[in-house]
Amino acid sequence: MVSRSFTTKKLPLLFHTPKALFSTHIVGDKPILVRDFIHSALYDPKHGYFSQRSGSVGVLEKSIRFNQLEGRKAYMKYLDDIYKRSDIAWFTPVELFKPWYAHGIAEAIMRTANLSVPLKIYEIGGGSGTCAKGIMDYMMLNAPARVYNSMTYTSVEISPSLAEIQRETVGGVRSHLSKFRVECRDAADRTGWGAVEQQPCWVIMLEVLDNLPHDLIYSENQVSPWMEVWVEKQHDRETLSELYKPLQDSLIKHCVDIIDLDKNHSSQSSIISKTRSIWSMVFPTPRRCWLPTGCLKLLEVLHGVLPKMSLIASDFSYLPDVRIPGERAPLVSTKNGGSSLDYGSYLDAKGDADIFFPTDFWLLECIDHYCSGWLKSLKDKSSNQGKKRRTLMLDTSSFMEEFGLPSKTRTKDGYNPLLDDFKNTKFYISVPTHNIK
Numbered sequence: 001m002v003s004r005s006f007t008t009k010k011l012p013l014l015f016h017t018p019k020a021l022f023s024t025h026i027v028g029d030k031p032i033l034v035r036d037f038i039h040s041a042l043y044d045p046k047h048g049y050f051s052q053r054s055g056s057v058g059v060l061e062k063s064i065r066f067n068q069l070e071g072r073k074a075y076m077k078y079l080d081d082i083y084k085r086s087d088i089a090w091f092t093p094v095e096l097f098k099p100w101y102a103h104g105i106a107e108a109i110m111r112t113a114n115l116s117v118p119l120k121i122y123e124i125g126g127g128s129g130t131c132a133k134g135i136m137d138y139m140m141l142n143a144p145a146r147v148y149n150s151m152t153y154t155s156v157e158i159s160p161s162l163a164e165i166q167r168e169t170v171g172g173v174r175s176h177l178s179k180f181r182v183e184c185r186d187a188a189d190r191t192g193w194g195a196v197e198q199q200p201c202w203v204i205m206l207e208v209l210d211n212l213p214h215d216l217i218y219s220e221n222q223v224s225p226w227m228e229v230w231v232e233k234q235h236d237r238e239t240l241s242e243l244y245k246p247l248q249d250s251l252i253k254h255c256v257d258i259i260d261l262d263k264n265h266s267s268q269s270s271i272i273s274k275t276r277s278i279w280s281m282v283f284p285t286p287r288r289c290w291l292p293t294g295c296l297k298l299l300e301v302l303h304g305v306l307p308k309m310s311l312i313a314s315d316f317s318y319l320p321d322v323r324i325p326g327e328r329a330p331l332v333s334t335k336n337g338g339s340s341l342d343y344g345s346y347l348d349a350k351g352d353a354d355i356f357f358p359t360d361f362w363l364l365e366c367i368d369h370y371c372s373g374w375l376k377s378l379k380d381k382s383s384n385q386g387k388k389r390r391t392l393m394l395d396t397s398s399f400m401e402e403f404g405l406p407s408k409t410r411t412k413d414g415y416n417p418l419l420d421d422f423k424n425t426k427f428y429i430s431v432p433t434h435n436i437k
């Protein structure tokens with residue numbers, strides 16, 4: 001099943017008053033880039049979707065006992081009841097499958113890390129702190145005592161209300177507190193990180209890439225040059241519209257460069273380009289392409305400040321029923337009268353809607369190699385050094401079969417929602433090779 005309905009996070013927000021016309025407030029007198037619009041809609045300290053304590057990230061009161069449920073029908077009913085009781089519309093996998101999901105990640109770290117040096121873990125966008133607590137619990141119970149005693153876990157969380165919830169969640173186990181720290185800041189802002197950390201460390205990001213700001217580029221037809229999209233207020237001051245400018249933003253240009261690297265335009269014969277050009281005049285088709293510029297910015301910062309990091313990220317590889325046009329387009333989802341409603345335009349997001357994108361894992365890998373310096377040097381022909389990262393993409397089921405305890409999320413009749421339902425999510429693992437300086 002490729003499902004968004006019971007397999008992903010999403011919003012509750014029944015207690016929060018929708019900020020009418022907030023989306024027009026996001027844009028001042030001057031136009032802004034699409035990524036800045038999305039950033040405000042999600043993270044504005046007052047109105048942003050993730051700033052509402054009432055629950056952009058749901059927390060289950062207790063773990064689900066899968067082995068007491070008969071099968072899929074019973075599981076769905078159980079979830080339905082929780083949703084009705086809690087007013088939370090969506091839970092992320094780390095929450096639904098707690099503590100097993102986090103334990104799988106902890107086991108992957110334990111098997112791969114050099115445990116002779118103190119274990120340093122960073123988590124970006126830790127939500128309610130369930131992953132942090134699960135990993136620390138696992139280390140406490142399964143790692144040699146010196147590993148747990150000397151470990152540090154730093155959470156970098158942009159939302160003040162979620163940062164607070166994380167402190168409460170992890171604080172449930174007193175011995176974790178001296179090892180755990182929450183830094184409430186934007187992880188993509190280099191100034192928050194301080195000096196470069198030369199020690200090996202781990203960075204975890206679960207369902208964070210999908211909520212990072214993206215840019216949008218537009219082209220009138222199949223052969224016209226790409227233009228970057230800006231958002232501006234119309235004369236009535238209440239409606240937003242798009243404005244197209246030639247590519248000038250450096251993040252957008254970098255992203256376009258990275259995507260182009262593999263396309264090898266030079267190999268296209270002049271006959272093919274002429275045919276495309278004629279075709280585009282006869283049947284012009286506008287193109288729209290969403291670019292993960294927020295991911296590019298974050299990985300640039302992380303590679304710069306944590307050059308020996310190992311990265312574990314999980315996210316959606318595909319989203320069903322997307323109505324917004326364009327390659328890698330997002331879902332913009334709000335809740336109306338108890339059920340979820342998807343907007344047809346990202347410009348409708350008013351702080352009451354989640355905006356989330358599918359992750360193009362192939363592109364993520366390219367961005368990772370680019371930010372590590374390897375792809376960049378290949379392109380400039382400045383070096384013929386080997387890859388600086390070894391990377392692996394795994395379906396969630398493969399990851400959990402390898403590192404987790406699948407028997408813990410299996411129902412009586414053998415149905416296992418973690419393995420069977422999360423077909424549209426993947427894990428990305430990236431570790432440094434000996435080619436790093």
Ligand SMILES: C[S@@+](CC[C@H](N)C(=O)[O-])C[C@H]1O[C@@H](n2cnc3c(N)ncnc32)[C@H](O)[C@@H]1O
Binds near residue numbers: 009057125157187212
């Ligand atoms: C969809 S939630 C996922 C939460 C949690 N990882 C989970 O799986 O339950 C996305 C999280 O990323 C945080 N976040 C998004 N962008 C961030 C940034 N630039 N720096 C730090 N945290 C960020 C959000 O506030 C939120 O906690």
